[in-house]
Amino acid sequence: MNEAFSIGSTATGPLYKAVQHEIVKSLMQGEWKPGEAIPSEVRLAKRYQVSIGTLRKAIDDMVTANILIRHQGRGTFVATHNHTRQLYHFFHIVGTDGIKRYPDIELKSFIRGRASTHVSRSLMVSRNAEIFRIVNVVTLSGAPIAVDEITLPRGLFPGLTRGIVQQRDTTMYGLYQTRYAINVVHTQERLRARGAPVRSAALLGLSEHDPILEIERTACTYNEQPVEFRVSHVNTRNHDYLNDLM
């Protein structure tokens, strides 16, 4: 990478968008890793040959998208999927009291398989593509609250094993991030109420057909590329799914 790299003369849109694209490129190539600080604003402004204002505007968007985090006096950091911070906001389940507690995750199964039609559409892979299927049980203060069935394209997660998933000390998204440099920055969810399917009911201690909340989530990385498909079955008897909108 050229330290004095001039962009924008290609003239395809605003300069700060081009800068943004360069920064995303560096993130994808792992030049700056999650948790690390990226170079200071003045340094980056010099590197891309733009003014400090333009550079800041490029970063602004990525900060609101929770990809970068600014700390006054310290620097600008690549967001992590730590338990305690930031992108962890993809977890929405709270107790009826409204307080967010952090869940415990127990791995129930880990298998190799092929993508169903439904899954393949969401992951934008071909039908019968090779996938991993992971089932987790989510418990909050001792009680099982949700069952997550996670589907990952094997191509994006080479060498993933049951042991790796089991021994991780972060969230799943933290695992994608640290081990595969895959950064989940966007999710799309579809929610519906339905009767509990047998397997989930059993794991949650419910009767079949008890009402549960089903959440289908597609998680995407930088260029809207899907990296995970997840179906969650949530027992909302004592918990709610919280959604803040502006």
Added chain:
Amino acid sequence: MNEAFSIGSTATGPLYKAVQHEIVKSLMQGEWKPGEAIPSEVRLAKRYQVSIGTLRKAIDDMVTANILIRHQGRGTFVATHNHTRQLYHFFHIVGTDGIKRYPDIELKSFIRGRASTHVSRSLMVSRNAEIFRIVNVVTLSGAPIAVDEITLPRGLFPGLTRGIVQQRDTTMYGLYQTRYAINVVHTQERLRARGAPVRSAALLGLSEHDPILEIERTACTYNEQPVEFRVSHVNTRNHDYLNDLM
């Protein structure tokens, strides 16, 4: 209102925040009404005695909050709750095909009453405060999809009648906006699956205890002041609740 109004010398935080506060004040006082353009950026910059950059920064936040809308070459406008645009994104129900259609609303009941404990907490009014209670049935392409039970503090909506609600030609939020100058800019929702309560089941053509999606929503205006509490019961057999997160 002083045309050359200097702010910020009070020195309580960033200048652009103070400007923002002034703009919100003008919005609340109805100086600029929904759908209208606010004065141009240069004009506002002069009025508040700040640079154009600072003025733009003040507006930036309000644009991302969907309170103002910029149109290059035309001006900056106060957002409206029109069917076709903008703040209508508080409606999340889509068909299983993922396409968003606009619902028809039928008023089922309109009564005066007193706030329950639960409602009073959400609306931040005293227990037994005077309220309106409105029940709507939402239909999508002919089929009843949801029942909305809306609670409004009577103090904020003086003179509201069944007829006014029935004859409106906008959404409820459009009504609040045009008739009471109340702008809903933020909602907080809690979702859960449960068995359909008798009344909703009847209106939706379901059996009692069929699984439905229950949504409790508190809608707020500018200073996080709650203005509406709403419980929706949604039949998610053929429809989903869509949620995009970044």
Added chain:
DNA sequence: AAGTGGTCTAGACCACCAT
């Protein structure tokens, strides 16, 4: 004290829209 991000200025020019 040195380095970082946060605010603010006073311009310039461009892209778009109405007339």
Added chain:
DNA sequence: TGGTGGTCTAGACCACTTA
């Protein structure tokens, strides 16, 4: 053509963190 928002610059100074 004139007015609007959109981009971009090249600085200045402030607030905060770390050493």
